[in-house]
Every structure is written in structure tokens, then in C-alpha cells.
Amino acid sequence: MTDIVVVCNTASRRMPASRLAAALEAELLFDLGLEDIREGPEFALVFDDTGLSLQQTGRKAPGPVRAEFVTGAVNHRRKFGGGKGQAIAKAVGIAARVKPYVLDATAGLGRDAFVLATLGCQVHMHERNPAVHALLSDGLARAAEQADSELAEIIARLSLDYGDSSSLLTERSNGFDVVYLDPMFPERQKSAAVKKEMRAFHSLVGADEDADGLLQAALEVARYRVVVKRPRNAPDLAERAPSYRLEGKSGRFDIYALQKFPDSLN
Structure with missing residues (x-):
């Protein structure tokens, strides 16, 4: 640490x-x-x-980092982010009658999990870093206290466990429709796309060196697919090519399809 x-x-x-x-x-x-x-x-x-x-700490330190769901960019995305047309929704397989039960095995500050919950998914989160888990738990608690009825329904679709997904996944039966992975990737510290506050966060957490093994564990648990969020030019996890990819300007989603979704899944 x-x-x-x-x-x-x-x-x-x-x-x-x-x-x-x-x-x-x-x-x-x-x-x-x-x-x-x-x-x-x-x-x-x-x-x-x-x-x-x-x-x-120190002189010229960047601003604070919080897990925030009531105000700021995350809440703005909830209201104006594009709904089911977002790449993450397509990657996870969300449709009018399909709302998968998702395990976010690398929850971080919960931003992607919140987007999925906004779109109707039940999302269970794992976070193994005690500092990050504390930030996320605090953010969820504050959101539950401050939420209007719509936001309260979204927060109620989120749950959180503390622990390492590599271990927690071996303790679970095949109960998740989708396992979502966003392993921490070494950041280019001079990248203008990464805010100073988040560079500090990345420095605290470090890279997920066991991400390759986590992919295999996820494939053994997910019912329908595993989704991996990666920087656009990053190598495939475990050198295993996905079934297909959804690529954006700076990032991509690698989709490992296991079986077809049913016509209705809620």
C-alpha cells in the first residue's frame, strides 16, 4: 500500500x-x-x-477524489449519456427485454456499475483495495441518503463486497449473467485525457497484475458473456482474443461470448 x-x-x-x-x-x-x-x-x-x-498531499496537489453519484459527471451521464445506445450497454448486452445480472469484478469508484444500474441491471461489485472500497461504500451511502425516488431505485440495484475477485469468484456458483472487468492499466502520466485527480487515484491503486488470471475465473462463472474494458491499444488479457470488440476513440470493449441471451432476461 x-x-x-x-x-x-x-x-x-x-x-x-x-x-x-x-x-x-x-x-x-x-x-x-x-x-x-x-x-x-x-x-x-x-x-x-x-x-x-x-x-x-504536498504543494500543488490535485483536488480530492470521491465516489460521487448524486452530482457531477456521473449524474450528468445518467441524465444525458445516451441510454442503451452507449457502448457499454451494447457490450454487456442490454436490450429492451434483457437486463443482465452483472458482476463488476473490478469496481473501482463504481462509475461503470452505476451506468449499468441506471440502465436497469442489477450489479454486484467487488473491490479489493481497502481505501477504494471505503470511498465507494461512502459514495453509495451518501447517494442513498440524498437520492430522489429515481436515483434511489438505481442505488438499490447496486451491491458491494470487499475482497479479491480471484478468490470471491471461486466461492460462487454460476449466478451472474455477465462478468465485467476493467483492470487497472498503467497510465501514461502525461496524458491530457487523464485528470490530475485520477492520476493520483491510479498511483494509489497501481496496476492489476493478476488480470490475466481474473479473465479465466470470470469465464468459468459468467452465464452469457465476459466483458473486458481496455485501452484501445492494450494487449488482450491472457493473450486470448475475444469473440468480438467494440472500439472507441481511446478505449474498447472485448466481448467473450459464451452463449446467446434469451429473448427476455430481467
């Missing part, structure tokens, strides 16, 4: 802050601003009245 500290700036969050610090084996500090911890850990997980955020 990258050098990190947990900061609690609100009395109501001291218990979850203490649990997270213990899970990370990190120092727990109270009532500090980032300017107070510039000399020390590279990252801070900060609990305050607005929730939990990941913040890089």
Missing part, C-alpha cells in the same frame, strides 16, 4: 475512520488540514462533514 494516513475531521465519523485506519495499518489523525501533513505520507483519506475523500 502506498504511504497513506487517515484523517478524521468530524466527530461523527471517528468510528469508521478508526476501522479504516486499522484495515490500512495507517496512522489515524484528527482535525488536520492538508497543509499540516505536507511533510509525510503521500495520500490522506479524509473524513469530514461531506463524506470521505482521497487527497494527495
Whole structure:
């Protein structure tokens, strides 16, 4: 784990802050601003009245990273993102009468899972990094508290487990229609397409070195297909060519088809 500290700036969050610090084996500090911890850990997980955020320390550090579903880009995509015409919807196989039950085995901040839930899918998420899991759990809890009726229905279609998918998948029967993988790929740090905040996030999480093995585990669990999200020029996972691809300007979806969807699946 990258050098990190947990900061609690609100009395109501001291218990979850203490649990997270213990899970990370990190120092727990109270009532500090980032300017107070510039000399020390590279990252801070900060609990305050607005929730939990990941913040890089030091001078000229980028802004905080949160799992956010009520406002911002994710919510904008929910309202104006193109519905079932989006590439991710086509990759997963969403149709008028087909709403697959999806396992997002590399959940991250839950953005793709939220899109799929917006389109009617039940989505179960796995996240193995304790810091990222805490951010995602916090985002879901805040969304459930603040949601209107439409958003509340979407959040209710999302569930989350903490743990490594390579292990969790072996414990499950063939219960998922689709397994969705978005393994962390090494970022080009100077890419203008990657915001400073997300570069900090990538630095914390690192690359998923076991992604090849995760593909095989996913193929053994999924009923209908496995979908892998990749940078456009990235190699195939496990050097295994997919059944077909959906390509965009900077990324692609590799679809490993196992069997045809039925006419109705909800």
C-alpha cells in the first residue's frame, strides 16, 4: 500500500475512520488540514462533514477524489449519456427485454456499475483495495441518503463486497449473467485525457497484475458473456482474443461470448 494516513475531521465519523485506519495499518489523525501533513505520507483519506475523500498531499496537489453519484459527471451521464445506445450497454448486452445480472469484478469508484444500474441491471461489485472500497461504500451511502425516488431505485440495484475477485469468484456458483472487468492499466502520466485527480487515484491503486488470471475465473462463472474494458491499444488479457470488440476513440470493449441471451432476461 502506498504511504497513506487517515484523517478524521468530524466527530461523527471517528468510528469508521478508526476501522479504516486499522484495515490500512495507517496512522489515524484528527482535525488536520492538508497543509499540516505536507511533510509525510503521500495520500490522506479524509473524513469530514461531506463524506470521505482521497487527497494527495504536498504543494500543488490535485483536488480530492470521491465516489460521487448524486452530482457531477456521473449524474450528468445518467441524465444525458445516451441510454442503451452507449457502448457499454451494447457490450454487456442490454436490450429492451434483457437486463443482465452483472458482476463488476473490478469496481473501482463504481462509475461503470452505476451506468449499468441506471440502465436497469442489477450489479454486484467487488473491490479489493481497502481505501477504494471505503470511498465507494461512502459514495453509495451518501447517494442513498440524498437520492430522489429515481436515483434511489438505481442505488438499490447496486451491491458491494470487499475482497479479491480471484478468490470471491471461486466461492460462487454460476449466478451472474455477465462478468465485467476493467483492470487497472498503467497510465501514461502525461496524458491530457487523464485528470490530475485520477492520476493520483491510479498511483494509489497501481496496476492489476493478476488480470490475466481474473479473465479465466470470470469465464468459468459468467452465464452469457465476459466483458473486458481496455485501452484501445492494450494487449488482450491472457493473450486470448475475444469473440468480438467494440472500439472507441481511446478505449474498447472485448466481448467473450459464451452463449446467446434469451429473448427476455430481467
